[in-house]
Amino acid sequence: MKMKMTMILLSSSMLLSLVSSSAESQAQEQQTLLKLKELWHDPSPLASWTASPIASSHCGWPEVTCHDDGSVSELHLYYKDIRYPIPQIVCDLSNLTFLDVGNNSIPGGFPTVLYSCTKLTYLDISQNYFVGPIPGDVDRLPGLSHLIVTGNNFSSDIPGSIVNLKNLRELSIGQNQFNGTYPEGIFGMSSLEVLSLAYNYLLLPSRMPSNLTMLKRVRSLGLTMMNLLGDIPDSIGDMFALEYLDLGINNLTGQIPDSIFKLKNLTHLYLWGNSLSGTIPRVVESLNLAVIDLSMNNLIGTIPEDFGKLQRLSNLVLMYNNLSGQIPESVGRIPSLTDVRLFYNQFSGMLPPDFGRYSALTRFEVAMNNFTGGLPENLCFNGKLLGLAAFGNNFTGSLPRSLGNCSSLLQVMINDNNFSGNVPEGLWSSPNLLILKLNDNILTGDLPDVFSPSLTHIIISNNRFSGSIPGGFSSAKSLQVLQASHNLLNGTIPVELTDLPQLNSLSLGGNQISGEIPTNILSWNSLGALNLSHNQISGLIPEALASLSVLTELDLSENKLSGIIPPQLGQIKFTFLNLSDNFLTGSIPSYFENGAYENSFLNNPGLCTSDRSVKLRLCNAEPTSWRRIRLSYLALIITVTVASLALASLLVLYMICTFRKKNSVFNPTWKLTPFHKLSFTESDILPGLHEHNVIGSGGSGKVYRVPVSQSSEVVAVKKICNSRKLEHRLEKEFLAEVEILGRIRHKNIVKLMCCISCENVKYLVYEYMANRSLDRWLHKKRMPSSVVTDRRVLLDWPQRLHIAIGAARGLSYMHHDCCPPIIHRDIKSSNVLIDSDFDAKIADFGLARMLLVHGEAATMSTVAGSFGYMAPEYGRTHRVNEKIDVYSFGVILLELTTGKEPNDTDDDVCLAEWAWQHVQEDKPIVDALDPDLREESNLREMVSVFKLAATTQQ
Template structure:
């Protein structure tokens, strides 16, 4: 009888277990139906609904001995979709739910509170929306991770009252509502790990934090915490890591900080802390210490030199004085030091690379003296060597020039002497060489051409002499070359014309001689050329006419012959002075060219050959007439044409006043669709006129769609002209350039605008006309230009797309108020839902939205992207495309890397006004150099 009862009971338990297993199987299969994974292998490949299936066999699932699901861990499985927490919380024994590092979306409902047996909940690093629910029933929780999961609203801090067992609480990197430091956290006495960074905490750190004595990690960074660090922080003697960077903390380190002797990683950068660092000299286990961009003063404790674990030290942009400890970094595999922008004295510690692991030595803008230690000649791991703006002396150890992994050597503004040694041929990774403002001398070694990663070279203001290496053309990535104020002699290497990436060349104030190589005119992106104050002779190469230079200076040489007509414009006034052998047909300050002076010997020979050939071959009369007519059509004055004037505003000038002013001496710029002239009316009013000459055939007529010329028919004007006139004539906004009228003929088209005396924003940020723009002015330019763009997109009857928004198309009036200009590429959207497409990619490289480039789809967002690039120019002073960004990189990818790379780059918005911004930060300030910014 008893055996029957036992068998019956076992049978009942088996059925119950099977029933429970089938129920949990259905729950998990339902979970899998709502989720998708792009991972290989797919975690759901084992989740199959067969009669023999048990959820305990599923990948990522674990069960207790009775077969009930206790753990679901699908972290980092590339999951997307939404979760059904009502179903999940029906699993009666579920203790662990880990779904972090996926792309889960949707909201997390209050049903999560039904998972009352959970001890481990990890929803971190996902894309949820809405607020995180109140979960007071989860009193068994020991681990709660909801960091960086997309949650908004207010976090239910009150739920923590019931979670006395919490060991880890990680809720940072969410856009929660602003709140003070949660008092509920201070009652969680078992906390070992508290991550509250970047979750909108305001106010002061409460003294009660000192009760959490089991804490090993405390992270409160990137909030709005103010006030002083409480002295009770010294009670947290088990801290291994303390992160307080990027807050508003003030005051000094409290006396209790010395008790944190287990601390290895400490970052309080980007605050307003002051006082000295003496309280930290007891923290002998420090591995990484980062306190940059505060207001610390006094000396760096000598004890730091004996810290045997220290590998990272970043103290830049403070007011520290005194020497660096001599033995600093010599005990461990030291990684980097950045103490730039302080007032440090003494010498560079010699042993920081003693273990051969150092990557960055950054001590620029201090008052350091003495020699560069020879020990760094063998530090082959170095990637950045920056010691500029100090008082260093002596010869640079030869091995420094040839460090194989170094990206930047910056010795600018010291008192170093000697020369660049042939070792530089080993610097295969070197892309920036800044050694200006020293006492270097001797010849530049030919081996520099072997450092083929060079992008920027600045050797200016030294005593270099001798000839420039003829092989310099091997530097195919070279973007800027500054050799001014030296004693270089000989000719300019012809091979320089092979450096297709070079945009700026300055060789002023040397003793260069010989003729200018015509190959300079073949440089496709050359923007600035200064060869003034040398001994150059011969003619100005006609090939320079093809360049679009923002700066050209050939003054004070021995040049002869004619100044090319295309270079005889107002923008280059003064560029040719001090060359008495030059002549010009248009510049009155030079002697007028005669036939003999205006043509070279080769040109005269060529003309003679053509004449003889014409006589011998008997050129046809018809061809001669055709060519003659074409020349007469180009040479006739504009006033001989028949014009049609169409006004869009009330005018105070006549057609003749405009036509009389279209002459070379009034030329102020060249655009993609025409030349621009400055016109001064009789009443003193200034105007800007764009002149677009229509292409003509042999008979001086515009080509039409017909294959035969139709005499007496007005030709179609250029597409750019029609677009700009149509667009601007209908626009009335204070931040869009004003179009007064159009004047058209069969051969030419004129657009008459208001004149903006301060030129373009590009000029003020990047060219020789750049000037200091304070942050208030930059802000006003950004806001007002945005208003103009917003009007084009939303204030017109139909949205107007500019399609070429860039800083050179934002003009500035006398008060630096911006106007959006140049609508040659504008496109008025049709009634197609705000979308359109084009077969031609309009715009300028560096400003074009990526999706426009590969889809040909254009809408308002394309302009907004381009305007975002302009904003980045305003903030950083950088061009959209800079060599220092890296190959195929633009300012957008560069700034993205600045913001995303932890412990490398500070937020751009923290750039200080005191850094003397002039189209960007001062070149000697490492913290203003994008290659330097070191923070998270």
């Protein structure tokens, strides 16, 4: 009994000792956490980490998870505003297995201090500021099952030792700056379930480029290096455990290996944004696939029939390829399908009729293909559809009635088709609808009385809508754009239409509208463009228009307006103004008496001007009787002239016929579209398009200098052609340039005078710039040998500064004064032209795009622009906003101040990076300036411009 009592006392003593030891250990871990917080300078999200006499209290902190014994097992420190390195002390938590410090601002190199965390299995250091290489001994963390380092600035090679992590199930190393090769065995890691290498610029080991200099320059811009790199190895088919594979934006070429679609566990496949070619593998055995994203490649062929077997597929994303043929009908019956994006391909035929019937579609985008027939009736059968984009096809018939009951819709863009009939009534008032684009169809019927209050864009131009303009537009309080031109609308402009405070663009031109322009328009304080042309509107031009502070485009032409032009309108600096073909009287405001508005007042017999350079009657002209006498003499002269011309007409016709036989360019199908008043026709331009007049060439064709035979004028003609049908890319460039330049007016933007086109050839006719492009003046090797002398004579600093200011004004107009704003995307010194007065003019808008919503970045399908001028973030994200032009303009400023070319520096980097390094290394800026311009009087301005340019690169 005594022995039994002794054993009980010993057991109790040991238990108390263990409890005491455990409490002491827990208290130490609490102190470790508090010390960790202190070393991180007490970030506010960790405010709950406070000392407590209860040893295990830290186990209740939101970011901390403990084992049963009270020791720390997991730290969840995602997005906690940590701005300092990971200290060694973290490994004093001896049982730590899970560490997530993602999405903070932690600096430094790869945290090798974690090598002491011997039990660590999960490490997430993504979205921080880590730099340098991943160390070659990273396999000193042998227990890792998850390694996530995405979104940092790691560089150099991915170390080969990473394949020694035999327990690794997830490897996510994308969105870094790696500039070497993948380890040979990375595609043989059979234990991997997740492999994410997206947004890297690495080489696969199978193929290396020979031009390493070019490779470095391309990487310095953060661009995808198309057609330089390797294929996806067939060995990827041995990664049997793989469930998630992301190789997007990764320089991949060649074909998609058949083995990739034989991975039985694969659920997510991302191969987007590469240069993959060939067809999609026909046999698909990965029946667990939920996401297939093969977008933005060069794939051809059809969608495999086996895709219809993928009953778990939710996302089918194949946009921006060259795929063709019909969509397999079985794809439309996949029960889990929610996201279908097939736009910008060559698909044809009718869409499978069951799309939306068996699955809850949320996104259906099939725009810019060759589809025919109608849209599937059940797209919104399950009431989840958010977006419908079907524009740019050959669809016919009526719109699906189900769209009228689809309250989930946010966007409907079905423009540029051949839809007919009435619009489902409920579509106009769909409660969540933001954008409705129905333009360029054959739709009919009256407009409704009620519109969705959430609508921001209603674009219904070029249809056959009829009836009066409803007052119900006032229910769309969020409306920013209303374009209803070229329909059959009649009646008057309802006063309710003026009660739209966010409206910035209103176009009702080309209808049968009558009555007067409403005068109570003060609520249009956001209106930047107003087009009421080609109607039957009468009465006076309201003075209230002058109070619209952001109005820059006004077209009231071809109406029945009368009275004077309100003098207050002269206070507005219009970028486009057209009051032609009315019955206006009196003197035009003095501000408009200049060449920029020479075509703004035509065919108003009662208008006059005090400026002889304006093509209107002078306000103090001679009396009517004298004018009649002079007109009689003029009529006699005209009669004699016409008779003389009639006698010569046969000779002219004979010469024209002879010329047609000798020169096939004189084609009777030529169409001339003027944008300014012209002193020539196509017959004056076309004969001058021969090799002797070629002054340059670009990606789309040659540029000619053509003297106009009937005057002393000289024009520049840009040719876009192909042997058969105009290529799709060149057609897009042509339409972009015509659309933009044809409607803008600015001193520092090159004037597009007209376009001349037929089926196979198109010409853009510009004002001629006598001093050609800026790069020819800055860089000696681009100048003809007969012109190159001393560069200071060619282009001194005051001239360079004048050119820089002019180009800046042109860019500022595009970005801030145009509605919508224009993004050029290819600003470079060769696209800055110089006239005889050395004024700069921005040219070549073939790559320009307009942002539909001001301040909101658009995403482009392909990277466009020129090496050395392109912003790195544009190369990575394809996001388009004003910043990419500002970056390019900064490169031009560097050219102007240094005399260097954008890809020609001594350090084998682009000019932008070279300049930034020069500033960062605190070198004298004077040393970076053009040695031919380092005069004392220039230095202050040149240093300021250089600094400004360098800051635009970051």
